[in-house]
Amino acid sequence: xxxxxxxxxxxxxxxxxxxxxxxxxxxxxxxxxxxxxxxxxxxxxxxxxxxxxxxxxxxxxxxxxxxxxxxxxxxxxxxxxxxxxxxxxxxxxxxxxxxxxxxxxxxxxxxxxxxxxxxxxxxxxxxxxxxxxxxxxxxxxxxxxxxxxxxxxxxxxxxxxxxxxxxxxxxxxxxxxxxxxxxxxxxxxxxxxxxxxxxxxxxxxxxxxxxxxxxxxxxxxxxxxxxxxxxxxxxxxxxxxxxxxxxxxxxxxxxxxxxxxxxxxxxxxxxxxxxxxxxxxxxxxxxxxxxxxxxxxxxxxxxxxxxxxxxxxxxxxxxxxxxxxxxxxxxxxxxxxxxxxxxxxxxxxxxxxxxxxxxxxxxxxxxxxxxxxxxxxxxxxxxxxxxxxxxxxxxxxxxxxxxxxxxxxxxxxxxxxxxxxxxxxxxxxxxxxxxxxxxxxxxxxxxxxxxxxxxxxxxxxxxxxxxxxxxxxxxxxxxxxxxxxxxxxxxxxxxxxxxxxxxxxxxxxxxxxxxxxxxxxxxxxxxxxxxxxxxxxxxxxxxxxxxxxxxxxxxxxxxxxxxxxxxxxxxxxx
Numbered sequence: 001x002x003x004x005x006x007x008x009x010x011x012x013x014x015x016x017x018x019x020x021x022x023x024x025x026x027x028x029x030x031x032x033x034x035x036x037x038x039x040x041x042x043x044x045x046x047x048x049x050x051x052x053x054x055x056x057x058x059x060x061x062x063x064x065x066x067x068x069x070x071x072x073x074x075x076x077x078x079x080x081x082x083x084x085x086x087x088x089x090x091x092x093x094x095x096x097x098x099x100x101x102x103x104x105x106x107x108x109x110x111x112x113x114x115x116x117x118x119x120x121x122x123x124x125x126x127x128x129x130x131x132x133x134x135x136x137x138x139x140x141x142x143x144x145x146x147x148x149x150x151x152x153x154x155x156x157x158x159x160x161x162x163x164x165x166x167x168x169x170x171x172x173x174x175x176x177x178x179x180x181x182x183x184x185x186x187x188x189x190x191x192x193x194x195x196x197x198x199x200x201x202x203x204x205x206x207x208x209x210x211x212x213x214x215x216x217x218x219x220x221x222x223x224x225x226x227x228x229x230x231x232x233x234x235x236x237x238x239x240x241x242x243x244x245x246x247x248x249x250x251x252x253x254x255x256x257x258x259x260x261x262x263x264x265x266x267x268x269x270x271x272x273x274x275x276x277x278x279x280x281x282x283x284x285x286x287x288x289x290x291x292x293x294x295x296x297x298x299x300x301x302x303x304x305x306x307x308x309x310x311x312x313x314x315x316x317x318x319x320x321x322x323x324x325x326x327x328x329x330x331x332x333x334x335x336x337x338x339x340x341x342x343x344x345x346x347x348x349x350x351x352x353x354x355x356x357x358x359x360x361x362x363x364x365x366x367x368x369x370x371x372x373x374x375x376x377x378x379x380x381x382x383x384x385x386x387x388x389x390x391x392x393x394x395x396x397x398x399x400x401x402x403x404x405x406x407x408x409x410x411x412x413x414x415x416x417x418x419x420x421x422x423x424x425x426x427x428x429x430x431x432x433x434x435x436x437x438x439x440x441x442x443x444x445x446x447x448x449x450x451x452x453x454x455x456x457x458x459x460x461x462x463x464x465x466x467x468x469x470x471x472x473x474x475x476x477x478x479x480x481x482x483x484x485x486x487x488x489x490x491x492x493x494x495x496x497x498x499x500x501x502x503x504x505x506x507x508x509x510x511x512x513x514x515x516x517x518x519x520x521x522x523x524x525x526x527x528x529x530x531x532x533x534x535x536x537x538x539x540x541x542x543x544x545x546x547x548x549x550x551x552x553x554x555x556x557x558x559x560x561x562x563x564x565x566x567x568x569x570x571x572x573x574x
Contacts, residue, residue: 002104004096005113006066009039013061014077014089018052025051026081033074033094036064045075066096108136117150124157138165145171155180218242221273222536224522237274239538246270261287261298268305281309300337303328307344311528315503319348319528350529351501381468384484386560387452388497392463392474394448395484401440402467404450405433433464441467473563480557481505485550490535490567494526494552501530506553509534511545521548535567542566 004010012032018024031045032038042062052058066072074092078085103114108127111120120141127133145151151171158165166187172180221239237243249270253263264287271280284305292299307325310317326345332338382397392404434456441448452461463474482499485492494505504525511521522537534550535542550562 002095002102003100004066004094005100006069006096006098009063009065010036011061011063012074013059015057015059016050016052016079016087017057018054021054023051023053024081025049026079026086028077028079030062030077031075032062032064033066033072033092035068035070035072035094035096036066039063039065066094069096069098071095106134108134108140112140117144117153120144121153121157124154125161129161129163138167142167142171146174148175151175218273221538222522222524222533223275224520224537226275226524242273261292261302265298265301265305268309272308277309277312281312284309300329300332304337304340304344307341311347315351315528319351323348347527347529380486380488381470382484382486383465383467383470383472385463385465385472385474386482387463387474390452390454392450392452392465393482394450394465395446395482396441396448396467397446398443399441399468399470400443401438402465404437404439405464405466406435406452406456407431407433407462407464408456475561481552481554481560483552483560483562485562485564487564488568489533490570491531491533492550492552492562494530494532494554496557501528502526502554502557503528503530505530507532507534508551508553510549510551512547512549513544514546518549521545535570542570 012030014028014030016028027047027049029045029047032042038044040063042064046062050058072094074094076089076091078089079087100113103110105111105114105119108123111123114120123134123136124141127136129136129138141154145154145168154168158168164187166184169180169184169187172184218239218241221242223238237246249266253259253267256263259267264283268280268283271277271283287302289302289306292302303325307322310319310322310325313319322344326341326348329338329341330345332341380397381399382395383399383402384395386393394402396402435453437450439448439450452463461475465472465474480497481502482495482497483492484495492507494502494507496502506523506525508523509521510518512518522534524532524534526532534548545566548564548566550564552560552562
């Protein structure tokens with residue numbers, strides 16, 4: 001520099017290098033120029049002791065400015081060792097002026113100091129900006145961009161040269177230029193997606209891979225409680241992953257002026273995950289299905305959710321909507337979706353009493369895994385028993401023969417030992433029953449009645465039913481409910497005396513853990529088929545459970561208690 005400006009901050013950098021093979025200790029003396037004032041903790045002059053290893057370099061800086069114009073000299077920095085000066089810098093002279101009289105334009109900072117917009121634009125149009133020619137930095141011109149004319153001049157130059165600067169384009173927001181702002185947002189879609197910011201679609205619509213919020217499926221997500229505890233107003237969503245997703249979803253919606261079809265479908269789905277069926281139905285009703293076409297992405301999601309929610313409308317409509325939807329997608333080419341609609345179809349068939357899975361299983365056929373699983377359920381021995389006045393009503397599958405044993409018990413003693421009604425029934429294995437009846441069962445039937453003898457009609461009994469490797473203990477109580485438990489798969493079915501499935505029957509499940517603790521596991525209601533997967537709970541760990549005690553209650557048909565082991569064909573988590 002030939003001239004220096006007043007009130008301009010300058011920095012002096014001192015570089016010391018040890019080019020010898022020895023470790024050196026020395027003193028360095030430096031001072032700011034005459035007529036200058038120090039800045040940022042800089043002294044007027046200072047002597048410091050420094051040390052340098054072999055072939056190493058030391059750099060330090062001090063800062064100053066000139067308050068007045070004039071001709072000034074800076075005492076040269078020098079280094080002394082053993083009281084002898086061994087190195088000295090050159091003496092510097094400073095010609096300090098209030099305005100530059102001569103601009104050399106050797107550095108880009110000279111262009112900026114000149115304030116000549118035409119010169120600056122000429123430099124931007126010809127210099128190698130990518131390689132930072134003459135120390136060019138985009139940050140040095142940002143203060144000029146607040147002027148609208150200058151902004152558009154620089155934008156045109158950069159566009160003509162196919163050069164993009166994120167900092168320069170960001171001033172499109174300052175000037176309200178929609179086209180340039182769209183370019184800026186598109187360039188920053190990845191960064192913006194991290195903050196889950198919503199923009200109007202005509203301004204910015206990021207592609208799916210850059211959207212931070214993504215719809216996630218949670219299967220199976222079964223809430224432990226169907227009803228919130230009376231003394232817990234802040235239970236909220238217990239599943240941490242779903243809670244975080246739902247919060248991100250709500251924040252996303254809060255930034256939007258209106259909800260589109262995808263938003264409403266997601267919201268209805270998230271309501272269902274929280275067992276808020278009424279809210280899900282109301283949200284789904286806000287979607288105008290007539291605006292969706294079969295080739296659009298949301299059509300199949302809309303149809304599936306409509307079929308699913310149709311189950312909650314009750315059997316009065318005979319589930320006409322669900323039947324229409326599954327017929328429409330019976331031959332859908334995407335196997336995942338075809339499987340989902342097939343499950344709805346099978347539930348409807350089971351509700352109609354038409355489902356027949358057959359008895360042949362081909363374990364080597366990997367493509368029939370889901371069908372084989374259903375066939376396995378159909379071939380597995382199953383035995384359920386209940387009492388109706390003086391009769392034992394048996395429901396069985398794949399059991400050719402069974403025995404019925406009668407034990408007289410003290411009911412007060414039985415219930416005082418454990419909340420599990422038949423917790424101590426293993427003791428009956430060592431007690432001779434008062435009577436044993438053996439029956440051959442018809443393989444073409446699935447029900448059987450055995451009459452309790454008159455001599456036991458007035459007694460309290462534990463009745464043991466054994467057959468097909470299954471063992472059932474019954475306390476002698478009556479009920480109008482008919483319950484079949486598929487223990488291997490953690491599923492039960494509730495029907496009336498005529499075998500019609502009962503929906504909305506309340507089921508509460510307790511679990512006895514391996515340590516002996518008895519704890520609440522889950523509750524819920526049966527579906528349109530009269531079924532509930534009692535072993536499914538996102539907060540329960542099947543690997544720690546020894547036995548289930550299930551309480552089934554209907555306001556009209558009475559109550560019934562069942563006990564069963566954890567399912568064997570459901571994945572267990574410890």
